[in-house]
Amino acid sequence: MEHASAFLARALATPLPASAALPRRRPARVAVAAAAPERKPPGAVASTTNYVVPLDSAPSGITRPLVEILRDLNKRVPDAIVRPPSRRASASDPVIPWYHANRMLSFYAPGWCGEVRDVIYTDSGKVTVIYRVTVRGTDGEVHREAAGTASLSDARFDDPVSAAEEAAFCKACARFGFGLYLYHEDETP
Numbered sequence: 001m002e003h004a005s006a007f008l009a010r011a012l013a014t015p016l017p018a019s020a021a022l023p024r025r026r027p028a029r030v031a032v033a034a035a036a037p038e039r040k041p042p043g044a045v046a047s048t049t050n051y052v053v054p055l056d057s058a059p060s061g062i063t064r065p066l067v068e069i070l071r072d073l074n075k076r077v078p079d080a081i082v083r084p085p086s087r088r089a090s091a092s093d094p095v096i097p098w099y100h101a102n103r104m105l106s107f108y109a110p111g112w113c114g115e116v117r118d119v120i121y122t123d124s125g126k127v128t129v130i131y132r133v134t135v136r137g138t139d140g141e142v143h144r145e146a147a148g149t150a151s152l153s154d155a156r157f158d159d160p161v162s163a164a165e166e167a168a169f170c171k172a173c174a175r176f177g178f179g180l181y182l183y184h185e186d187e188t189p
Contacts, residue, residue, distance in 0.1 A: 063110070066137035072108040073135075074177035082182060095182040098166045101173045111136040114169060117145060119161060125152045127160050131168035135176060146171030 081100040105112050118130040126149055134143040148167025150160040157163040174180045 064137055065139045066135065066142060069109045069135055069137050070142075070177060073105075073173075074180070077104070077179045077182065082179070096170055096173075096179050098169050101170050101178065104178065105133070105135075105173060109135045109137075114172070116165060116168075121152075126150065127152055127164050129161060129164040129168045131165060131172050133169065133172040133176065144172045144175035146175055 077096060081096055081104075083095055083097065112133060112135050114131060114133045116129055117132050118128075120128040120130075122128070128147050128149045130145060130147050132143050132145045134141055146168050148164040148169070148171060150157055150164040150167070152160050154160060154163075170179075174183060
């Protein structure tokens, strides 16, 4: 028995020559079957399949020059995602909800990033958020900043800082041209 354990210890301690490498296993392929869509009761959360930009068709990585990205961001926004004036509490409310702006930005400008640059509280009971959106292309990157303000005592907002951030983000996207025409559509040149 001692002889067998010594042989095993020596075999484990000796490195294998390169020619004796273990065979590589091929990764297993997994088949994914599409299930029938679920039937949800009335009032349930809507599915994500009816979005303007489908999740599975968004390109990944930075693959386009800035001029193409900016041209696409200036396209007309589908009417289905625009908030009608009756659903906006004030003129400063975003015309396009932040989640639609985020999804469209991810579709047209993959690799974009955003950041809160500053949060400013005033003595008059307001909070201002400064937000920067950076769009990256194959030939460089460009950024736009905007500010959004909300009243700390406004009962419409559960979180006034979040509301100010949403306004700032949507304005920064508009500075890239995304839905910009919606802010001045009623004006005639």
